[in-house]
Amino acid sequence: MTVALRHDDPTSLSMRLRHAQTMTRPLMLDIMRTCRRFPSLGQSEHTARVERLIDAQAWTDAALALMEFELPLWQVRRIAYDEGEWHCALSHERELPDWLDAAVEAHHADLALALLTAFVEVRALAAEAALPSVPSFRQTLDPFYEPAACENFGR
Template identity: 70%
Template sequence: MTAAVPRHDPPSLSQRLRAVPAMTRPLMLDIIEHACRRVSSLGQSERTTRIMRLIDVEAWADAALALVQLELPMWQVRRIAYDDGEWHCALSRERELPDWLDAAVEGRHADLALALLSAFLEVRTLVADVRRPSVPSVRPAPDPLYEQLVCDNFG
C-alpha cells in the first residue's frame, strides 16, 4: 500500500508558469518535485542524470522535452509554433491523426520551455482527472459467483 504524498495541485503550478517571464532552476526543480513521479522513482538512472545535466547547463527546452518523454511516454509533441510573440506547443496521444480529429493539449507562453511545461502540466491535470493508468490494463478476474448460462431453446 502506498502512502499519499502531499503535492502541489497542478493548477497552482500552471498559474506560476503563466506568471513568470522565463524559466529558472528553482522553478524547474519545483515542477520535477511536485509534478513528476517517474524522475524520483527512477533514482539516478541515465535518463534522470541527463535531465539534471540539461538543467545544470540551463537547456530549458531540452530539459522540458526530456521530461515529457520520461513522464508521459504515451504522449508526443504534435506541434511547436511561434506566433505573435508566443510559443504554442501541443501534445497528443495520436500524432498521426488530422488536426480536426485529434484531442491535443496545448500550452502557450512567450518562453519555449514554459510553453512546453504548460502543456505538460495540462496533460498531467487531464490524466489525473481521468483516473486511469497511462498503460493498457488487463481485465479483472471474473467474479467467482458469476456463472454463464445458455438460454437457447433448441427443442
C-alpha cells in the same frame, strides 16, 4: 494552504508557469518534484541527463527530456512561433488529423515555459481521468451485525 500542497497542485503550478517571465531552476525543480515516474536525482542515466541539462540552463531540452520520460504515450504534435508567443500542442494520437485529435495546447513567450505548461495540463487531465466517476466509500460494519439466511425454501 501549505507550501508543499501548493507545489503539488496542478492548477497552482500551471498558473506559476503562465505568469513566469523566464524559466528558473527552482521552478523546474518544483515541476520535477510533482513527477511520479521521474526517479529521485542521481538514480538513473536519464535523471543524470536531465540534471545536466538543468545545470546548463538548457530549459527546452530539459523540458523535452522530462516529457519523454514522464509522458511516454504523449508526443509533441506542434511547435509554432506566432506574434511573439510559442504555441505548443501535445497529442496522444499524433497521426490523427487535427480536427479529430484531442491535443492539449499551451502558449507562452518562452518556449520551455510553453512546453511545460502543456506538460502540466496533460498531467492534470490524466489525474482527472484516473478518478472514478462514482465516489467510493468504505462501509463500516456494525460490530453487532450478523448475517442471516432469509431464503424461503418452502413451496
